[in-house]
Amino acid sequence: MEDLIYFFSFQDPNIRYVAAGSVLLAISSALVGCFTFLKKKALVGDAVAHSVLPGICLAFLLSGNKNPVVLIIGAFITGWLALVLIDFITRSSKIKEDTSIGLILSVFFGIGILLLTMIQHSGNAAQTGLDSFLFGKAAALVGTDLVVFSSISLVLVVVVLLFYKEFALISFDEDFAKSIGFPVRRLELVLTTLTVLAVVTGIQAVGVVLMAAMLITPAAAARFWTDKLSVMLVIAAVFGAVSGISGAFISYTAPAMPTGPWIVLIVSMLALVSFFIAPNKGIFYKLLRQYRIKRRILNENILKLFYQLSEIDADHQRARTLTELQNKRPIRMKSLKKGLRRLHIQGYLSNRDDKWSLTEQGKIKGRRVVKLHRLWEVYLTKYLRIAPDHVHEDADNIEHILTPELERRLESLLEYPENDPHSSAIPYDPNLMNK
Amino acid sequence: MIVNVENPILEVHDLTVTYSRKPVLWGVDMTLPKGSLVGVIGPNGAGKSTLIKAIMGLIPLSSGWVELFGSPLDDVRKKVSYVPQKESVDWDFPASVRDVVVMGRYAKVGLFKRPRKADYEAADYAIAQVKMTEFANRQISQLSGGQQQRVFLARALAQNADLYFMDEPFAGVDAATEKAIIGILKQMSAQGKTVIVVHHDLQTVTKYFDWVVQLNTRLVASGPVEEVFTQELLQETYGGKLTILSDVGNLLRKQGFPTRDVT
Amino acid sequence: MDAIYIITTGSLVAIACGLLGCFLILRKMAMVGDAISHAVLPGIVLAFLISGSRDSFTMLLGAGAIGVLTTFLIEFFHKKGGLQSDASIGVTFTWLFALGVILISVYAGEVDLDQDCVLYGEIAYVPLDLWIGSNGIIYGPRSLYISGVVLVVIILFITLGYKELHLTTFDPAFASAIGISTSLWHYLLMSAVSLTTVSSFESVGAILVVALLIAPPATAYLLTANFKKMLWITVALSILTSATGYYLAVYLDGSIAGAMSTMAGLFFALAFIFSPVDGLIAKRRRQLYETSKN
Numbered sequence: 002m003e004d005l006i007y008f009f010s011f012q013d014p015n016i017r018y019v020a021a022g023s024v025l026l027a028i029s030s031a032l033v034g035c036f037t038f039l040k041k042k043a044l045v046g047d048a049v050a051h052s053v054l055p056g057i058c059l060a061f062l063l064s065g066n067k068n069p070v071v072l073i074i075g076a077f078i079t080g081w082l083a084l085v086l087i088d089f090i091t092r093s094s095k096i097k098e099d100t101s102i103g104l105i106l107s108v109f110f111g112i113g114i115l116l117l118t119m120i121q122h123s124g125n126a127a128q129t130g131l132d133s134f135l136f137g138k139a140a141a142l143v144g145t146d147l148v149v150f151s152s153i154s155l156v157l158v159v160v161v162l163l164f165y166k167e168f169a170l171i172s173f174d175e176d177f178a179k180s181i182g183f184p185v186r187r188l189e190l191v192l193t194t195l196t197v198l199a200v201v202t203g204i205q206a207v208g209v210v211l212m213a214a215m216l217i218t219p220a221a222a223a224r225f226w227t228d229k230l231s232v233m234l235v236i237a238a239v240f241g242a243v244s245g246i247s248g249a250f251i252s253y254t255a256p257a258m259p260t261g262p263w264i265v266l267i268v269s270m271l272a273l274v275s276f277f278i279a280p281n282k283g284i285f286y287k288l289l290r291q292y293r294i295k296r297r298i299l300n301e302n303i304l305k306l307f308y309q310l311s312e313i314d315a316d317h318q319r320a321r322t323l324t325e326l327q328n329k330r331p332i333r334m335k336s337l338k339k340g341l342r343r344l345h346i347q348g349y350l351s352n353r354d355d356k357w358s359l360t361e362q363g364k365i366k367g368r369r370v371v372k373l374h375r376l377w378e379v380y381l382t383k384y385l386r387i388a389p390d391h392v393h394e395d396a397d398n399i400e401h402i403l404t405p406e407l408e409r410r411l412e413s414l415l416e417y418p419e420n421d422p423h424s425s426a427i428p429y430d431p432n433l434m435n436k
Numbered sequence: 437m438i439v440n441v442e443n444p445i446l447e448v449h450d451l452t453v454t455y456s457r458k459p460v461l462w463g464v465d466m467t468l469p470k471g472s473l474v475g476v477i478g479p480n481g482a483g484k485s486t487l488i489k490a491i492m493g494l495i496p497l498s499s500g501w502v503e504l505f506g507s508p509l510d511d512v513r514k515k516v517s518y519v520p521q522k523e524s525v526d527w528d529f530p531a532s533v534r535d536v537v538v539m540g541r542y543a544k545v546g547l548f549k550r551p552r553k554a555d556y557e558a559a560d561y562a563i564a565q566v567k568m569t570e571f572a573n574r575q576i577s578q579l580s581g582g583q584q585q586r587v588f589l590a591r592a593l594a595q596n597a598d599l600y601f602m603d604e605p606f607a608g609v610d611a612a613t614e615k616a617i618i619g620i621l622k623q624m625s626a627q628g629k630t631v632i633v634v635h636h637d638l639q640t641v642t643k644y645f646d647w648v649v650q651l652n653t654r655l656v657a658s659g660p661v662e663e664v665f666t667q668e669l670l671q672e673t674y675g676g677k678l679t680i681l682s683d684v685g686n687l688l689r690k691q692g693f694p695t696r697d698v699t
Numbered sequence: 700m701d702a703i704y705i706i707t708t709g710s711l712v713a714i715a716c717g718l719l720g721c722f723l724i725l726r727k728m729a730m731v732g733d734a735i736s737h738a739v740l741p742g743i744v745l746a747f748l749i750s751g752s753r754d755s756f757t758m759l760l761g762a763g764a765i766g767v768l769t770t771f772l773i774e775f776f777h778k779k780g781g782l783q784s785d786a787s788i789g790v791t792f793t794w795l796f797a798l799g800v801i802l803i804s805v806y807a808g809e810v811d812l813d814q815d816c817v818l819y820g821e822i823a824y825v826p827l828d829l830w831i832g833s834n835g836i837i838y839g840p841r842s843l844y845i846s847g848v849v850l851v852v853i854i855l856f857i858t859l860g861y862k863e864l865h866l867t868t869f870d871p872a873f874a875s876a877i878g879i880s881t882s883l884w885h886y887l888l889m890s891a892v893s894l895t896t897v898s899s900f901e902s903v904g905a906i907l908v909v910a911l912l913i914a915p916p917a918t919a920y921l922l923t924a925n926f927k928k929m930l931w932i933t934v935a936l937s938i939l940t941s942a943t944g945y946y947l948a949v950y951l952d953g954s955i956a957g958a959m960s961t962m963a964g965l966f967f968a969l970a971f972i973f974s975p976v977d978g979l980i981a982k983r984r985r986q987l988y989e990t991s992k993n
Contacts, residue, residue, distance in 0.1 A: 038783075038786055041783060041785055042785075043783075043785040043786045043788075043789045044730050044785050044788065044789055046789075047733075047789060051906065090971070093979065093982075094921065094971065094977055095528040095577070095920070095921075095977060096724075096917055096920065096921070097526075097724070097727050097729075099724075099727050099728070099729040099730045100724045100727075100729045100913060100917050101917075102729070102730060103729035103730055103732070103733050103909055103912070103913040104729075104910075104913045104914055104917050104964070104967060106733070106906075106909065107733075107906060107907065107909040107910035107913060107914065107960055108910055108914060108960055108961070108963065108964030108967070109964075110906050110907075110910075110960070111906075111907055111910050111956070111957045111958075111959070111960025111961050111963070111964065112957065112960070112961045112964070113957070114818065114819045114906075114907070114953075114954050114956065114957030114960075115947075115948070115951065115953040115954055115957030115958050115961050116953070116957075117953075117954075117957075118819070118952075118953040118954035118957060119951050119952060119953040122952045122953065123952070132815075135814065135818065136800060136814060210796075210818065210906070211793050211796065211797055211800075213789055213793060214789070214790070214793035214794070214797070217786050217789035217790055217793070218789070218790050218793065218794075220786070221782055221786045221787075221789075221790050224782075225780075225782075257804070258801075258804050259800060259804060259814065261797070261800075262796075262797035262798070262800040262801045262804075263797070263801065265793050265794065265797035266794065266797045266798060266801060269790065269793065269794035269797065272790055272794075273794075276776060276780045276782070282780075282781060283780075284779055284780055287692060287779075290691070290692050291692060291694075294691065294692070294693060294694070380680070381463060384654070384678055384680075384681070385462060385463050385654040385655070385678075385681070386437075386438055386654070386655065386656070387450075387463045387465055387654075388465060391449075391450045391463065391465055392463070394450065394499065394696065395450075395452070395462075395463055395499070397696075398693075398694065398695065398696055399684060401693075402684065402687055402688060402691065402693050403684070404687070407680060407683060407684065407687075410680055411680060414680065489872075492875075492876045493875070493876075494872055494875055494876065510878070513876075513877060513878045516876075517876075518872070518873060518876035518877075520870065520872040520873055520876075524870070524872055525869060525870045526725070526727075526869075529725060529868075529869050529926075530725075530920065530923060530924045530925055530926045530928075530929050531869065531924075531925070531926055532924075532925065535925075535926070536869070539865075539866055539869070539870070539873065542862055542866055542877060542879070543877035543878060543879075545862065547863070548859050548860070549862075550861075550862065551862075575924040575925075577924060591873075595877075
């Protein structure tokens with residue numbers, strides 16, 4: 002707890018720098034990731050992330066020191082090479098894209114591991130720290146490292162904002178972009194360069210192994226909250242920032258811990274929560290919507306039932322018992338009772354001595370459902386040529402979804418038919434009919 | 437106009453199929469007679485392939501049922517053959533023509549067993565029927581579009597079924613292949629086998645088929661070609677969607693509405 | 700003797716991976732294999748914590764079950780959540796792998812695994828971990844037996860289900876039409892991949908398993924257009940990869956698993972350029988021939 006307060010008070014300039022750096026690079030990769038996500042190239046990011054390892058090792062072997070600029074150049078070169086090779090293999094052979102991604106990813110990483118272990122075994126003292134590039138170490142983000150990595154991140158953010166409109170178009174509809182004369186090839190080149198750069202900046206904090214998640218996960222999570230690209234970018238950036246700062250905190254309080262997995266775990270938790278609870282697209286939301294629809298269908302079915310019964314004995318006021326209702330249409334007792342209570346509260350039914358009857362409002366609603374049911378049956382027989390004995394089931398469902406607008410269109414298309422295919426009268430609202 | 441038959445070889449009852457809750461086939465009710473050569477026609481996106489996939493149990497039905505030979509599919513699978521669209525498989529797959537055709541025998545071979553000599557003979561006979569004998573050992577990646585379609589037809593022939601469903605067998609094939617394929621189909625139909633073909637080209641309908649099914653989300657017509665292949669019905673089939681029907685369909689998808697009321 | 704033990708274990712692991720990989724790449728599921736090989740890590744760590752040892756049978760099963768759960772999760776997010784499939788793969792496995800690495804760091808004292816082992820295995824220590832019978836007889840390295848048994852299981856699975864695996868890979872619609880359950884064989888294959896990755900984990904690590912799953916089959920795919928030959932070539936390449944990888948590692952004094960995937964990549968590059976059927980040179984020649992003919 003003390004650590005938490007101390008860390009988030011940001012009094013220690015070191016903490017300030019580490020935190021700001023982590024946030025900045027998490028944001029920049031989240032922004033770039035949104036576009037790779039939308040272009041359905043999420044796993045290419047994974048391949049690039051793994052492929053920078055041999056570059057880092059080679060740069061170290063050749064230069065003999067850990068200068069961040071040199072390492073970044075090395076990482077950038079092999080990352081780029083991996084992208085080019087994936088594209089080349091897929092285009093010029095029968096090997097499919099997923100295979101070439103997996104192939105390049107694992108082979109490049111294997112070469113990286115070979116080089117890394119060679120460096121370790123050679124006992125070069127300066128190497129200590131190279132393996133922190135595997136799983137990341139945010140706390141090491143100080144001095145020149147911080148300056149270099151943060152400047153690249155800033156450049157990334159600025160370029161993404163500058164090219165916002167162009168990137169949006171090529172991720173959404175490449176052919177259209179081409180047709181209106183966009184330099185699509187060059188823009189894609191810029192975007193892939195940004196992807197490689199985003200990976201390169203992330204390696205210090207997150208590490209190469211899990212860097213892909215920093216590109217994919219914030220974008221995937223943000224997509225659940227919105228359909229607007231600009232909003233998606235903001236949300237992804239926020240998710241990235243939150244995980245970045247948490248990573249910095251963990252790296253500060255538990256220096257032995259690798260930072261990358263924690264950052265990834267946190268951003269993944271945000272994503273999981275989004276998958277479930279995001280409005281409109283979330284899984285819980287969808288279930289809730291299903292439940293509401295079911296409830297509405299039940300309510301309307303009960304009112305329909307009352308109306309049908311009153312059609313039989315021509316008495317709209319009569320109060321009816323549960324058994325009477327059940328005999329006409331078997332509905333599960335529990336749901337029926339619940340539905341009756343709900344309709345009573347809503348004012349569609351009145352209740353006396355365990356008997357239920359329609360209110361005026363309930364009668365209107367029940368009549369509408371019966372009308373829609375029969376209208377739809379007429380429509381199916383007339384326009385879909387379905388035999389009259391086969392239309393009932395479909396109408397049982399569609400009666401609940403027809404909007405007043407569709408209702409009017411149906412009425413005028415069918416010219417206010419008097420009867421349904423089974424010669425039951427279609428009940429129109431008498432007030433409206435007189436006009 | 438929907439013509440129904442007694443003792444149908446295929447009966448589709450109140451079939452509704454949805455993709456993400458939007459119906460692509462709505463309330464299809466039809467029967468087809470044994471021994472006929474049936475063309476299924478309709479505009480793009482009318483649900484033609486969906487219909488035969490639904491009949492073959494490859495996609496879930498939202499409502500309705502299907503009976504072949506008066507029984508559910510699982511009881512008569514061995515008498516039914518299905519030819520998918522040729523684009524549905526990867527022709528770079530490492531296999532020869534013979535390898536693919538012998539797959540038609542797999543259902544008869546049984547679990548854990550290998551195809552025997554008799555199965556290879558049946559495959560070779562089917563290959564000869566489609567005039568591909570000289571290509572029997574050719575890799576499938578080296579075939580032309582027409583030859584690929586012949587391979588698929590040979591595989592179906594090797595199944596030796598009584599009822600065939602073919603998804604666009606004439607798409608992207610050369611004229612010679614089209615002629616060869618229709619010749620074989622007519623021969624099969626003459627032997628009392630029933631062949632149901634998803635077809636695109638209206639010019640050839642009367643020449644090829646004796647029964648026509650016209651679809652556009654709903655079933656517009658099903659009947660002998662001379663009765664239902666009329667200007668009026670074609671106009672209805674190709675004259676666009678029913679606006680109310682497609683609006684209701686979109687509403688079902690948007691609201692995530694169930695296809696059947698189950699309370 | 701050590702060299703032989705290491706190369707044999709490496710070959711057994713590589714063959715099991717390669718045989719399954721042939722099906723994976725033809726099903727366009729190479730990245731699902733990648734995802735599984737990462738995602739089994741938390742399963743391995745948990746099984747370790749519960750059972751206290753790493754080569755128990757329960758661990759194979761437990762961690763294998765997590766592999767299958769991964770494919771299930773990927774499909775769940777894709778179908779129920781509407782997440783596009785590549786992102787669904789990416790989110791699921793990075794999350795599980797991160798969890799695994801954290802568990803290792805948190806329980807560092809109790810779990811005999813470290814981050815390095817997770818990434819590139821400890822095949823060099825294979826000869827040290829011997830299986831000693833109750834009467835003191837030394838039967839040889841334990842990993843050798845484990846990978847041997849797993850390989851036998853995989854070979855049995857592929858021979859018995861050859862027809863079904865083959866057909867569901869080439870033409871799933873036709874397979875279901877003749878009554879072969881595509882989802883059953885999909886999950887059986889995923890279980891086999893999980894089992895293999897779990898058992899290979901210790902020897903070659905999470906990421907290099909992927910190299911063995913993908914590189915030899917992809918190389919074989921370029922060398923033949925006959926599926927059975929592709930399986931045999933994969934077997935040969937796997938052994939070759941293991942042997943040359945070992946000697947490369949000894950020569951350079953680096954990780955054996957890293958060297959093995961380097962060699963696997965090298966063989967792929969050779970096939971990609973020189974394959975008589977699909978190589979760059981053969982293709983270029985054919986093009987020249989075609990143009991000169993016209």
